[in-house]
Amino acid sequence: MLKTKKILSLLLALILITTALVGCGNDAKETLYQDGIYQGSAQGHNAEVEVEVTVKDGKIAEIEVLQHHETKVLTDPVFEKAIPAIISENSVNIDTFTGATITSLALKNAIKDALTKAGGNEDVFKKGKLLKFDSASDSSEETYDVVVIGAGGAGLIAAIEAKAHGANVVILEKMPFVGGNTLVSGGEFNAPNTWVQEKLGIEDSVEQYYTDTLKAGDFEGDEELIRTLAENITEGGEWLRDSVNVEFIEDYLMHFGGHSVPRAIYPIGGSGVELIQKLGAHAEAKDIPIKLSMKAEKILTDDNDRVVGVEATDVTGRTVTFHAEKAVIIATGGFGANYELTKKYNSEIDERYKGTIQKGTMGDGILMAEEIGADLMGMEHIQTYPTCNPLTGNLSYVADTRFDGAVLVNKEGQRFVEEMERRDVISKGILAQTDSIAYLVWDKTIKENSHMDKYQVEFDNMEKQNLIIKADTLEEAAAFFDIDEKQLLETIKTYNGYVQEGQDKDFNRRGKLVALTEGPYYIQKVAPAIHHTMGGIKINSEARVIDKDGNPIEGLFAAGEVTGGIHGTNRLGGNAISDLIVFGRIAGQTAAK
Numbered sequence: 113m114l115k116t117k118k119i120l121s122l123l124l125a126l127i128l129i130t131t132a133l134v135g136c137g138n139d140a141k142e143t144l145y146q147d148g149i150y151q152g153s154a155q156g157h158n159a160e161v162e163v164e165v166t167v168k169d170g171k172i173a174e175i176e177v178l179q180h181h182e183t184k185v186l187t188d189p190v191f192e193k194a195i196p197a198i199i200s201e202n203s204v205n206i207d208t209f210t211g212a213t214i215t216s217l218a219l220k221n222a223i224k225d226a227l228t229k230a231g232g233n234e235d236v237f238k239k240g241k242l243l244k245f246d247s248a249s250d251s252s253e254e255t256y257d258v259v260v261i262g263a264g265g266a267g268l269i270a271a272i273e274a275k276a277h278g279a280n281v282v283i284l285e286k287m288p289f290v291g292g293n294t295l296v297s298g299g300e301f302n303a304p305n306t307w308v309q310e311k312l313g314i315e316d317s318v319e320q321y322y323t324d325t326l327k328a329g330d331f332e333g334d335e336e337l338i339r340t341l342a343e344n345i346t347e348g349g350e351w352l353r354d355s356v357n358v359e360f361i362e363d364y365l366m367h368f369g370g371h372s373v374p375r376a377i378y379p380i381g382g383s384g385v386e387l388i389q390k391l392g393a394h395a396e397a398k399d400i401p402i403k404l405s406m407k408a409e410k411i412l413t414d415d416n417d418r419v420v421g422v423e424a425t426d427v428t429g430r431t432v433t434f435h436a437e438k439a440v441i442i443a444t445g446g447f448g449a450n451y452e453l454t455k456k457y458n459s460e461i462d463e464r465y466k467g468t469i470q471k472g473t474m475g476d477g478i479l480m481a482e483e484i485g486a487d488l489m490g491m492e493h494i495q496t497y498p499t500c501n502p503l504t505g506n507l508s509y510v511a512d513t514r515f516d517g518a519v520l521v522n523k524e525g526q527r528f529v530e531e532m533e534r535r536d537v538i539s540k541g542i543l544a545q546t547d548s549i550a551y552l553v554w555d556k557t558i559k560e561n562s563h564m565d566k567y568q569v570e571f572d573n574m575e576k577q578n579l580i581i582k583a584d585t586l587e588e589a590a591a592f593f594d595i596d597e598k599q600l601l602e603t604i605k606t607y608n609g610y611v612q613e614g615q616d617k618d619f620n621r622r623g624k625l626v627a628l629t630e631g632p633y634y635i636q637k638v639a640p641a642i643h644h645t646m647g648g649i650k651i652n653s654e655a656r657v658i659d660k661d662g663n664p665i666e667g668l669f670a671a672g673e674v675t676g677g678i679h680g681t682n683r684l685g686g687n688a689i690s691d692l693i694v695f696g697r698i699a700g701q702t703a704a705k
Contacts, residue, residue: 144202144239145170145230152226156182156218159569163219165226171202175223181569182215185291185388189404190216198223204237255435256282258703259422260443261408261477264292265384266672266692266699267443268391272356273700275398279438283400284424286407287472291388292445293673294692296470296507299384300366300376301689303345308365308377316373318342325687328370328534329646329680332490337678340653341687341694348693349377358390364563366515367623368685369532374623376686382509382566387689406432411440411480411668419484419667439667439703442657443696446645446673447475448494457491457647466505467642468497477674481649485659486668489676490647495683497643498538502549503577505641509567510574511552513634516562517626518554519607522546525590525600527607530619536682539640551593552636553586553604555628580636586628589635604628644683648676655699669703671695 145167153162159181166174175195194206194216204223206216224237258274260267263285271281289295304321322342326333352358359380367374379386395402403424410423412433421435447453448469454461467473482488499511514520520531520538522545529541542550554562564571574580583589586604590597610616611627649657649670656664672692679687 144236145172145227145232148230150226150229151178152222152224152229154218154221154225156180156215159573161218161222163222163226165223165230167230172199175199182218183295183385185289185295185385185392189289190219194219205239252431253433253435254282255437256280257436257438258441259284259434259436260441261422262292262443262445263290263402264443264445264672264692265294265387265391265689266696267292267441268388268395269693269696270441270443270671270700270703271400272391272395272398273697274441274704275400277701277704279704281400282434283395283402284406284408284422284434285402285404286476287470288405290392290402291384293469293473294384294689295388296468297384297689298382298507298509298512299379299387299689300686301345301349301693302368302371302375302684302686303349303377303690304342304375306346306349306375306377308360308362309375311363312365314365314373316375320372321375324371325684326680328682328684330682331680333680334677336653337651341678341690344694345690348697351697352387352693356390356394358387366512366686367532368515369538370534370684382563408444408476408480411484413484417666419665436667439669441699441703442477442481442649442668442670442674443672444477444674445470445473446648447473447478448642448645449473450475454494454642458494461494461642465496465640465642466500468500468505468507469642477670478648481657481668481670484665486657486665487650487660488648489650490680491676493646493681494642495535495644495646496539496640498535498542498640499552499638500641501574501579502637502639503579507643508570508636508638510564510571510580511636511638513554513558513562513564514552515623517558517624518552519604519628520550520552521595521600521603522550523595525596525598525603527603527618530621532622534682535643535685542638542640548639550638551595552638553628554634556630556632558626558628559634561626574636580634582632582634584631586633589633593635593637595635644688645673646676646679646681646683648674650677651675651695654702655695656702669699671699
């Protein structure tokens, strides 16, 4: 009897499909599916996206996302726009969202997986209208006091501060979502004499922070800008906490390589998502319009070379002019995703490198500013992050165990660099090893001391990719990656001895030394990827853009990674967020005057 029911169900499904294919023509609203409630899933950027689809009268009636681990700032515009359109048009023939391709594909494929159980197939799925979600601009001209280009951390902060100081502000963002590189960062920022340092009993000073930053950039950074950064970041962090309601872990600091003391304040969730969500909500509450999918093409000037606006294009290619009565602020990020530019300024940084950065980081603002006479500086200084996913280039948060005691070794099982060194030093060290790969090794104690549990989804994905192993013994973990077991055991034994003595005699490792003595043990495969461009538009301490003659360009400001001079040859970990907080605030405040 059960077998007969299954046969009848299959026949019914075949009849429905045949009816749909023959009878619906080009109208995707015809009956295509068997009524019922179906679940489906598909791999997203971080993990499976799971959905539940309700079919009524042969059509898609309801879609519920049951579970996902995608970045909320990216998923919101995808889910909010795509799901109603799919239901309305009874079509899964959706276009992907620029900048959120993997997430939009995951949603589409999860829905298709569910509808396959309702009798759908690829022929049915292709019949629907191709759904696009970016909308055209309502007007061809708009006027504001301040026009901000870029809705990353620097742009959002600049706009919020300009608005707070009385300016009418708009933000232009070429991607269909806000966040920029801040969104995919760790979100930590360095500051001296903070409330967290005070709570943990850590002594620090403005002068010490200034010296660490200047030294890390090989003394090539602009001393005036670095001084401005050091003297204003603590207040900037308190502003984020008290005015924007960004939440931080109150009893933990990250100690990034190159810093003399721990000083990186850590947002809840351990990523830039917390900053962007709170900044975005604050901008919305202050009625600051954000024009998504609006690409700035040209900075406009008058006959006296004063900046007076921005020419942009919407998704249809229509030109929209944004007049700026007071100022334009460039906050478009760096150029790390533009290999044409990276190779132009540093021939070593080419397509061999993947990147931790957003695909939209193409140097647009730098090129627009240069076109109207802005001076550039430090463009050859391009930073790679040493411990990234070798397959995707994604920044690995799990690899932050390096700051809590994990040891770096090569294929031969030997240490080759100080784990707390500058990023450029470690990256070059890794590239010099066999296969240009390194391996992070840690144990149960280090794992428990870190915040790695927050990144379990990343850990699970890397396990599937064979990039990480958890094992009861070091020998077992080493064998998984074909690391020289005997040498690795000797290396860890020697290192543990140094921990007991209180000094790393091989590399003089900074920070707290932690022995690796208790299983389970972990080994993670890592490689460098393009992470930050230190060079960019030259600015002064008021965030005014400077021209090739050394004079400010009237009405033009810049903040964040789009600028050069602050980090010299090398940026210290945690200083990018510090940079955009301080100079984003200054740009907004000054531009509003």
